[in-house]
Amino acid sequence: MPDPTLLEMAIESAGRRLTRPRRAVAALIDARDGAFSAADLVADARGQRLGIGRATIFRAIELLAEIGALERIDLPTGDHAYVPCGPAHHHHVVCRRCSRSVEIGDLGLAALARDIARKTGYRIDEHRLELFGLCPDCRRVGAPA
Amino acid sequence: MPDPTLLEMAIESAGRRLTRPRRAVAALIDARDGAFSAADLVADARGQRLGIGRATIFRAIELLAEIGALERIDLPTGDHAYVPCGPAHHHHVVCRRCSRSVEIGDLGLAALARDIARKTGYRIDEHRLELFGLCPDCRRVGAPA
DNA sequence: CTCCGATTCGAGATCGGGTATCATTCGGAG
DNA sequence: CTCCGAATGATACCCGATCTCGAATCGGAG
Known part of the structure; x- marks a missing residue:
């Protein structure tokens, strides 16, 4: 296994087992280069006839999210x-x-x-900011939608 | 129908029919005073033996979201x-x-x-910021969690 | 007020993401 | 190499949300 990927290293350094299915999921994610849904990975795995169970993919995603190598965003x-x-x-x-x-x-x-905490009186524990739009490539290629 | 609520007026001024089930859903929402899930409303409706169908509640929520009287947030x-x-x-x-x-x-x-658009080259169409924490009341009452 | 067509409803089937179960397998420490 | 707990995979299941379709309702025209 030459060239351990960032995801694999993240799993290892988190003290979790680096299993074959997890490597496979990591590879699928690396091959994607962008945001993906769980369903995407399931489809990819099936397409490549990896014998990865559905639950395993969800568990791998959960694991990676736990250790901070992945983050869930809400479209x-x-x-x-x-x-x-x-x-x-x-x-x-x-x-x-x-x-x-x-x-x-x-x-x-x-x-x-x-600032918001002071104005509203809330104690802010957590916040989430997500931005959506067109990346430079897609701006060039597609119609300006 | 005295005292038409804000939600009812929003429906009307959007040119949509103001039906009894929609009024009922609006009332349920008004009675809640805060964020709620679709399941909450379904449970409320069942609890009050309103004869409101599940699908109708979802449709009412969808409608209210469309006309901007409601917004979906992601916990x-x-x-x-x-x-x-x-x-x-x-x-x-x-x-x-x-x-x-x-x-x-x-x-x-x-x-x-x-600023972000300039730095990343993305064209930003949409953004979402959500903040979570404890409101003043809950700060006082509960343990500082 | 009455009527009519479009809209909306309600019940139930269905879909799809995500989770639980459990016997089997595997990673990796010793 | 051994061994044991962690991880896997097949499957059933859960639940939020959507689709379908015949029936009921709304509300404007007359």
């Missing part, structure tokens, strides 16, 4: 998708056509959250 | 919930204990989005 449609990402606090910009996403840093949001 | 758990709200662009702060929510204005987010 404007209400569907769930997942994006691979690093451990630091950040947010995502997702292309609504090709699903490629980039991470962006905090960008002053923490300060904004504090 | 950190991945579940969907809905909050009644006005038509202007805004975001929500939701109490994770009692589900009461307050709207907050744009607060410079549009500018932030423009």
